[in-house]
Amino acid sequence: MADALPAALGPLLRAARERLAAAGIADPQLDSRLIVEHLSGTTRTQAIAEPDRIVDVAALAAIEAALRRRVAGEPVHRILGHREFYGLRLSLSPETLEPRPDTETLVDAVLPFARAMAEIVGECRILDLGTGTGAIALALLSAVPAATATGTDISSGALATATRNATELGLAERFKALQSNWFEKVSGRYHVIAANPPYIPSRDIxxxxxxxxxxxxxxxxxxxxxxxxxxxIIAGEAEGFLEAQGKIAVEIGHTQRNEVAEIFTAARYRLAGAYRDLGGNDRVLMFER
Structure with missing residues (x-):
């Protein structure tokens, strides 16, 4: 049983950090701050300016429960129930992949084309395959007011989460959630087909x-x-859903550039761009006819 947490904000943050550090958590300072600030309703500024601020009993209980979950290995954003992606706060659920900064590379890659298409033809229709939280589609919609997006997923739970995120971000009118196994239930044509698909070999899970x-x-x-x-699947079936001048952008594992490029080349696509993440790893490939 852990010692009771201090009630004052400054000592509480220190105690939480020390507890996570002792458990071997990779970034105990960040994770303890996220947990304490979120569950106590305080800010970083308050922690600095008001270290003696008293945190109420209910918040202390919630922080204690969250610290136990983090020590047991649960990711901090799963505990909080949300994560920021491309400046947007996205709710998570057990059915969704936790969006990560590497995937922001895909949004960066697509954005100039999406903006240009919206300017030239007055719209940009986006298909986000395996949308999960809706991260890719919603980031693009937030940056391109003339864009619309359909987010597909095989999981009804993921689609419910994506729809909730679209609503909370004020983007619901331009976002459609569609339960579909890849292109199975998709109709129409799109200027952008984007995907962060599963790409881990089964044996490596x-x-x-x-x-x-x-x-x-x-x-x-x-x-x-x-x-x-x-x-x-994407390379083999996308043609019927891609506008003539459209682009396909996919996230890849950092060792998969050549293999993925060969798959699309064999399906008569041309590599239109390759992009690296902040760590310098190959992360996104863009293709066109």
């Missing part, structure tokens, strides 16, 4: 970080025997 393996949904991770099955 067990080697992932505990926080990913144990808390992200497996169907959002498992890309089949070689991790490339979703790319074959």
């Amino acid at each position: 067990r080697n992932l970080q505990d926080e990913v393996r144990d808390f992200d949904p497996r169907q959002a991770l498992d890309g089949g025997a070689d991790g490339l099955v979703p790319y074959r």
Whole structure:
């Protein structure tokens, strides 16, 4: 049983940080701050200016429960129930992949084209395959007011989360959630087809970080025997849904550039751009006819 948490904000933050550090958490300072601030309704400024501020008993109980979950290995954003992506606060659920900064590379890659298309033709229709939280589609909609997006997912729970996020961000009128196994229920043509598909080879799932393996949904991770099955589906079926001047943008595993490029080349696409994430790893490929 852990010692009772201090009630004053400054000592509370220190105690939470020390507890996470002792448990071997990678970034105890950030995680303790996120937990304490969120559950106590305080800010970083208040922690600095008002370290003696008293945190009420209910908040202390919630912080204690959250620290226990974090020490047990649950990711901090799963505990909080939300994560920021491209400046947007997105709710999470057990059925959704936790959106990560690497995927912002895909939004950066697509955005100039989406803006240009909206300016030239007055709209940009986006198809986000495997939308999860809606992260990619909603980030693009927030940046391109003339854009509309359809987000597909095989999981009804993920689609409910994406719809909730669209509503909370004021983007619901331009976002449509569609339950579909890839292109199965999709209709119409799109200027942008985007996807962060499952790309981990099945045999490698067990080697992932505990926080990913144990808390992200497996169907959002498992890309089949070689991790490339979703790319074959997208390359093989996208033609009927892509506008003549449209682009396909996919996130990839950092070792998959050549294999994914070959899959799309064989399907008569041309590589239109390759983009690296902040760590310098190959992360996004863009294709066109």
